[in-house]
Amino acid sequence: MTDIAVTNVQPDRAAVASQWQLIWWAFRRHRLAMVALVVTVAMYVVALVPGFFAINDPTLQNARATFHPPQGLHLIDTSDGFSIGLHYYPLKLTRDPDTLAAIYKEDTSQKMPVVLFGRGYEYSVLGLFRTNIHLFASADKSRPLFLFGADRLGRDVYSRVVQGAQISLSIGLVGVFISLLLGIVLGGISGYYGGRIDFVMQRVIDFVLSLPTIPIWLALAAALPQGWPATLQYMMITIILSFTGWAQLARVVRGRFLSLRTEEFVAAARLDGVSEGRIIFRHMLPSFSSHIIASVTLAVPAMILAETSLSFLGLGLQPPTISWGVLLREAQNIRSIATAPWLFMPGAAVVIAVMALNLLGDGLRDAADPYNK
């Protein structure tokens, strides 16, 4: 994509820089990828402590707020002089006298301030300790703030999207990690030994790659018993996703092994009597780990999309587990999205996450080979 100009860096600096430094210099020039890096890091921070970023308890149902529309945040208040401060106005629920349909109207007479680092519901931080401090909290708990509106049970969509980030974003990482292990072992064996083993492994990889993944995932996911605990379900889904994901990574690893096998430095190490394990891990692996990292970054969004699709179809994670796919099931029928289009918000989260990871992976791939071009 963008031309990586290592030449722009002073030549003496480039000559002594480590490979990772060169990659970082090349990556920094890729402006879009830098933005994607910031977005990705921010999202994973949210996924680490979703409770801190949430406003309302994501599981709390509220019968008085079914399909509550999103509320706007205001910064400047001119109703009574001039004052600055984040605030919102609670919506008043009235019913249409004929159809009994809920009508929400902004009640500007009651100004509700938003408190930074205020107290809200109690949540656990990484299972280590419990706290009730939130980034944003509303001053009055009986008039909650619905930033992205509420769903059919009156649960806060914004807090649920934030909470869902934890499962949806981590499932990509865990799934890719499992695929990577399989891919490195199988692709490594195939590429390092070559010959007949390589031939058989290639056929297996070709076969796995030619399978349509979603029907197979569906069939595998349908085999999971419904009543399993959430963590077990989560593990099984990641394993199912890795079932086909490893082939792509194995192919990348194999290709790198094949091309490195004949390099002089590998031959030199072998002539020096270095053991095979040390050749692989000390000499070969460092020189293609940047490529692997780039391919892994590109594999994560595919996993996220897969989990979302599976859960959306009802064969992935099951409620009460909160993931973006599970949340999008609320938007499944045309009637509910016609009344509450804000139920698409988890979808927006998916799109942003996947786009950021794709751009990041793309930038990494371009930067991964600083000696090229």
Added chain:
Amino acid sequence: MLKFIVKRLLWMIPSLFAVSFLSFVLIQLPPGDYVTTYIATLAASNEIVDQNTAAQLRERFGLDDPMLVQYFKWIWGILTRGDFGISFEWQQPVSGLIWERMALTLLLAVASLLATWAIALPIGVFSAVRKYSIGDYFFTAFTFFGLSVPSFLLALVLMYVAAVEFGQDVGGLFSSEFETAPWSIAKMLDLLTHLWLPVAILAVSSTASLIRVMRANMLDELPKPYVTTARAKGLSEFRLLTKYPMRIALNPFISTIAWLLPNLISGSVVVAIVLNLPTAAPLLLQSLMAQDMYLAGAFVLLICALTLIGSLISDILLALIDPRIRLE
């Protein structure tokens, strides 16, 4: 050339065998069998099935045999009589349920493939020739967007827009008056008016990756000396592009059938379920939920076989076009 094709065809046999075994194992995985599910459903409506009836049902469907025996019975029936077994849920032979749906699945996949090519080819060439122009940046942004939107989300949003803005129901592949009607010219035309939406949705995600492939290939070819030579000889830019670099850059287009087709069919599963298309997917989902194993197995088998045949065709086409491959 003939040797290559024969070799490639012979490879299909173990692959198809592996696929059939895989599909059978997949549908055997759920704990319990159809009879257990059947009894559970009946029990939910307060009907009790006695042990004898359950045993009779198991015997009738051969559910007590070891798995390998069941597999060979199943595959033998398919190979010799085209008999995919009986759908427990529908109480009729599977072969009567699947073919029309499979045909529509194939139609959808092929239509999406053609649409993908038709969109990706000119855009890819344009992006490469006008590298770093506004248009190139626009299409790059579009491709990243297309890669990031799950197809079911796109389907949902389009359905929402159609329903709210235009008051139209865009689900399904036929208007209601044609749904059960026999095939006719009018029904075909009706199909075409409904087909464009799923095709467009599927094409968005698959063109994204193909545009990038095409652009990268063209960028590799454009600086080569033969392009300069042709230009020096005074060939018009359009003729030059279509005659030389594009032909070489097209190679990967054909090899992409192999991975585009599984992707398209995979994607079409989710889109078809959302839009409620009468293709294989909704019935597959339903049969998986109900553990209607022969029906689910037939769909998984046929869908996998379809992608294998796709990669076979792409390999043969590629060998026909590129002598380097068939001589290998």
